[in-house]
Amino acid sequence: MAAATWRAAEFLLRLNFERYETRLCERYIYLEAAESHRAIGKVFVSTVDETFTEALPRDAPPAPVGRRRLLARVFEHPARSTEAHQGTGEPVRDTLGVVVLIHGLSPSGLWDKRIEAAARAIACLGFTAVVPDFVEFRECRMSLSTLDDIAWAVVAIARGFRQDSVSLFAACIAAGYTLCAVLRNGEHVRQHVRAVMCIGPYADVEEMVWCTMLSETADAYGRNAIFYNFLRFSSLLVEHGDADITSLGPEWLPQLLQALRLALEDSHFLRENTEMAQLPRFFQELHDEDRQRRGKRLGADGKLGEVGQSLVQELYEQLQHDKEFRKLHTMAMLSHPTVREIMKTSQAIEAVSSEAIDFLVALVHGERDDIVPCRESRRLYCAMLRNRRCKVRPLCEVTSLLTHGDRQRLNWWTDMPKIVRLVRVFSQFFAYAARPKAPTAQPLPAMNESTRHWRAGTSHPVRTK
Numbered sequence: 001m002a003a004a005t006w007r008a009a010e011f012l013l014r015l016n017f018e019r020y021e022t023r024l025c026e027r028y029i030y031l032e033a034a035e036s037h038r039a040i041g042k043v044f045v046s047t048v049d050e051t052f053t054e055a056l057p058r059d060a061p062p063a064p065v066g067r068r069r070l071l072a073r074v075f076e077h078p079a080r081s082t083e084a085h086q087g088t089g090e091p092v093r094d095t096l097g098v099v100v101l102i103h104g105l106s107p108s109g110l111w112d113k114r115i116e117a118a119a120r121a122i123a124c125l126g127f128t129a130v131v132p133d134f135v136e137f138r139e140c141r142m143s144l145s146t147l148d149d150i151a152w153a154v155v156a157i158a159r160g161f162r163q164d165s166v167s168l169f170a171a172c173i174a175a176g177y178t179l180c181a182v183l184r185n186g187e188h189v190r191q192h193v194r195a196v197m198c199i200g201p202y203a204d205v206e207e208m209v210w211c212t213m214l215s216e217t218a219d220a221y222g223r224n225a226i227f228y229n230f231l232r233f234s235s236l237l238v239e240h241g242d243a244d245i246t247s248l249g250p251e252w253l254p255q256l257l258q259a260l261r262l263a264l265e266d267s268h269f270l271r272e273n274t275e276m277a278q279l280p281r282f283f284q285e286l287h288d289e290d291r292q293r294r295g296k297r298l299g300a301d302g303k304l305g306e307v308g309q310s311l312v313q314e315l316y317e318q319l320q321h322d323k324e325f326r327k328l329h330t331m332a333m334l335s336h337p338t339v340r341e342i343m344k345t346s347q348a349i350e351a352v353s354s355e356a357i358d359f360l361v362a363l364v365h366g367e368r369d370d371i372v373p374c375r376e377s378r379r380l381y382c383a384m385l386r387n388r389r390c391k392v393r394p395l396c397e398v399t400s401l402l403t404h405g406d407r408q409r410l411n412w413w414t415d416m417p418k419i420v421r422l423v424r425v426f427s428q429f430f431a432y433a434a435r436p437k438a439p440t441a442q443p444l445p446a447m448n449e450s451t452r453h454w455r456a457g458t459s460h461p462v463r464t465k
Contacts, residue, residue, distance in 0.1 A: 109138030
């Protein structure tokens with residue numbers, strides 16, 4: 001356990017000061033196996049040519065019929081990399097274990113700088129860090145097929161790297177999806193998991209959506225991501241009060257979705273309010289087309305005037321700034337059967353409340369998270385404590401040292417008590433990640449009145465008189 005504590009402290013230090021091994025081995029691989037995770041037998045792992053860069057097409061070439069192919073980025077410590085020692089005659093130390101990092105709704109995908117920083121820090125500790133490319137997440141899309149993609153990746157990576165099990169590291173929406181993918185696909189997937197680290201996960205999908213839509217402090221990125229995925233299901237779109245919307249033809253909805261996608265990319269790549277921002281250029285193009293098509297339009301006073309904003313831009317701005325307008329569309333979206341099915345299947349709180357859990361689940365949440373409230377992690381934690389099928393006690397830490405996906409520069413003197421609590425949680429995760437999965441584990445004691453209360457900043461229930 002002492003070694004795991006040192007690893008946790010080193011992990012936080014490397015993340016905080018951005019100091020990584022300069023000789024880390026980095027490579028890209030393709031994993032190819034049977035299309036269904038239940039049918040995976042032998043996994044073929046091939047290293048991508050060294051000329052592969054982010055500038056090349058990101059999607060893996062199509063796999064043969066009945067098979068699936070996954071692109072992944074691998075980071076290894078030079079002393080533990082088989083590839084780095086080929087032909088040298090030097091011994092290779094076995095990896096401590098494989099940690100799979102699941103990137104979230106990020107246009108960068110497996111090139112996301114935050115995921116890369118975590119992967120490099122984990123690899124420096126002696127683990128093999130694997131970052132798979134989930135195409136739908138990279139395209140900022142949420143669907144049920146992503147759950148199957150994650151389950152397939154877990155089994156394929158474990159088999160491909162000849163491990164009995166792997167550990168998982170995910171944040172926000174990816175964390176909730178990961179819990180659902182692992183727990184709801186049965187023993188076949190669950191047996192390949194040693195531990196799961198969830199950073200800022202959601203518990204209830206609908207509650208997260210409403211918080212994102214109505215909270216005064218909510219970040220626009222999460223709101224735009226939800227609209228980008230589900231606005232098309234809103235029945236109110238065809239009832240839009242502006243009659244001129246029909247003059248745009250059938251392409252106006254794709255144009256609105258394109259605006260939302262550009263807003264996500266501008267925010268992610270920090271292009272907002274800069275000359276590199278793509279959304280203002282897109283709106284200018286729509287404005288020019290609108291002006292050529294109609295020349296003038298009726299203003300609010302009923303008089304003819306020059307065309308101002310395009311109608312698509314007006315609708316976009318209304319979604320951003322009119323809370324009541326957002327509320328109406330959110331209600332319409334959430335009532336659609338397709339959206340209800342997606343929410344039901346990706347409900348993390350239901351998965352951890354009823355499914356068997358025989359691996360460690362560690363939850364770390366930012367106290368001031370402006371997208372997913374920290375109470376979501378608390379709900380997951382308490383649900384696992386009450387779950388009689390949970391065999392390994394979960395951990396939960398709510399800290400002011402995180403926001404949402406952004407690390408804070410630590411003051412190692414004034415923040416020491418909070419850092420110690422973080423080290424405790426991460427040390428447990430690395431302890432489980434560094435040893436083979438135990439065949440059996442003792443179940444948790446039954447939840448009762450003396451252990452049901454939870455206090456922020458602790459990773460265990462607090463007894464009350």
